[in-house]
Amino acid sequence: MTNTVPAFWSPRIGALEPYVPGEQPRIENLVKLNTNENPYPPSPVAVEAIRRAAESGLERYPDPTSLALREAVARRHGLQVDQVFAGNGSDEVLAHAFFAFFQQAEPLLMPDVSYSFYKVYAQIYGIQCEVQPVDDGLRIDVDALAARARKGCGGIVIANPNAPTGIGLPLARIVQLLEACPQRVVLVDEAYVDFGGESALSLIPRHPNLLVVHTLSKSRALAGLRVGFACGQSHLIDGLVRVKDSFNSYPIDRLASAGAVASLDDEAWFRTTCDKIVDTREGLSLQLEDLGFDVLPSQANFVFARHPQRDAAELAALLRERAVLVRHFRQPRIAQYLRISVGTREQCMQLVQHLQDILAPT
Numbered sequence: 001m002t003n004t005v006p007a008f009w010s011p012r013i014g015a016l017e018p019y020v021p022g023e024q025p026r027i028e029n030l031v032k033l034n035t036n037e038n039p040y041p042p043s044p045v046a047v048e049a050i051r052r053a054a055e056s057g058l059e060r061y062p063d064p065t066s067l068a069l070r071e072a073v074a075r076r077h078g079l080q081v082d083q084v085f086a087g088n089g090s091d092e093v094l095a096h097a098f099f100a101f102f103q104q105a106e107p108l109l110m111p112d113v114s115y116s117f118y119k120v121y122a123q124i125y126g127i128q129c130e131v132q133p134v135d136d137g138l139r140i141d142v143d144a145l146a147a148r149a150r151k152g153c154g155g156i157v158i159a160n161p162n163a164p165t166g167i168g169l170p171l172a173r174i175v176q177l178l179e180a181c182p183q184r185v186v187l188v189d190e191a192y193v194d195f196g197g198e199s200a201l202s203l204i205p206r207h208p209n210l211l212v213v214h215t216l217s218k219s220r221a222l223a224g225l226r227v228g229f230a231c232g233q234s235h236l237i238d239g240l241v242r243v244k245d246s247f248n249s250y251p252i253d254r255l256a257s258a259g260a261v262a263s264l265d266d267e268a269w270f271r272t273t274c275d276k277i278v279d280t281r282e283g284l285s286l287q288l289e290d291l292g293f294d295v296l297p298s299q300a301n302f303v304f305a306r307h308p309q310r311d312a313a314e315l316a317a318l319l320r321e322r323a324v325l326v327r328h329f330r331q332p333r334i335a336q337y338l339r340i341s342v343g344t345r346e347q348c349m350q351l352v353q354h355l356q357d358i359l360a361p362t
């Protein structure tokens with residue numbers, strides 16, 4: 001990067017520090033455990049629905065209100081349709097939520113260890129942030145966050161289970177945050193909740209300031225389709241719709257709608273794949289501990305682990321030489337951790353075998 005802003009750029013974009021997604025390299029026989037994708041394919045019913053949707057109607061714009069998809073979400077989660085907003089991946093939903101709710105005079109609160117995209121949205125929309133340190137076990141310090149919120153804030157955003165730690169908070173802790181911040185929105189990003197977390201969706205009727213965001217990218221294996229949604233009382237959804245209709249009227253295309261609806265209605269496929277991933281995660285955690293890693297207790301489809309004797313960046317590089325990709329964040333406090341997505345049992349076995357070789361005394 002240079003310090004000069006290239007010609008034609010608006011002045012502010014030179015100062016942005018964009019999110020860096022995990023790499024998607026074209027390497028053969030890659031064991032890809034770096035972006036928390038589902039190792040299993042999506043529901044075959046969803047794939048068939050996409051195929052059928054491709055066969056007619058693509059010359060027409062899709063439904064700007066994404067009604068069929070919102071109805072499927074409402075059905076699945078026992079909500080009203082007007083309590084659901086859909087977007088092009090939950091990243092877009094999150095961006096709209098930041099624009100709609102967090103441009104306030106007081107700072108937005110978030111933990112210092114969290115999904116790194118939050119700071120990028122804050123930056124692009126000029127939202128001031130204040131981070132609250134997680135504790136020594138990398139757990140979100142809810143008491144400290146709530147105490148800070150009571151002094152006045154522009155809102156709170158957390159991921160639950162948290163990224164990239166995988167640690168989940170019980171519902172009582174979410175209620176504590178909601179009650180500490182009654183004048184502003186508390187956004188709970190539940191991208192990983194289907195792998196064992198407690199969802200805050202049941203709190204929506206009682207809490208007008210709660211917005212819960214979900215994605216079909218992880219537990220429903222549809223990262224390539226780009227569908228996410230937000231749930232909250234209808235006044236929050238109305239705010240999101242205003243932003244959406246000032247940005248892109250058609251975030252959900254016809255193929256995405258068909259695939260997402262079919263996926264949400266295929267409970268059996270969803271259950272089976274999530275259960276397999278949770279089971280593999282527990283086995284992988286134990287195997288990593290046997291290799292000497294400290295492994296945080298995960299309720300997500302990844303584990304966050306460090307080896308007390310080996311540098312995490314070096315381990316990630318050595319694994320990469322062996323065509324095994326894991327994620328390493330060069331960030332304060334977590335620079336010695338590796339985030340390892342839970343793959344198939346076979347992929348996890350390969351990872352463990354390579355780590356055994358790497359860690360073996362020479």
Ligand SMILES: *Cc1c(COP(=O)(O)O)cnc(C)c1O
Nearest residue numbers: 089090091115163191215217228
């Ligand atoms: C993966 C992820 C998202 C983004 O999901 P998409 O729907 O694919 O945009 C959002 N939040 C967290 C915490 C994630 O890990």
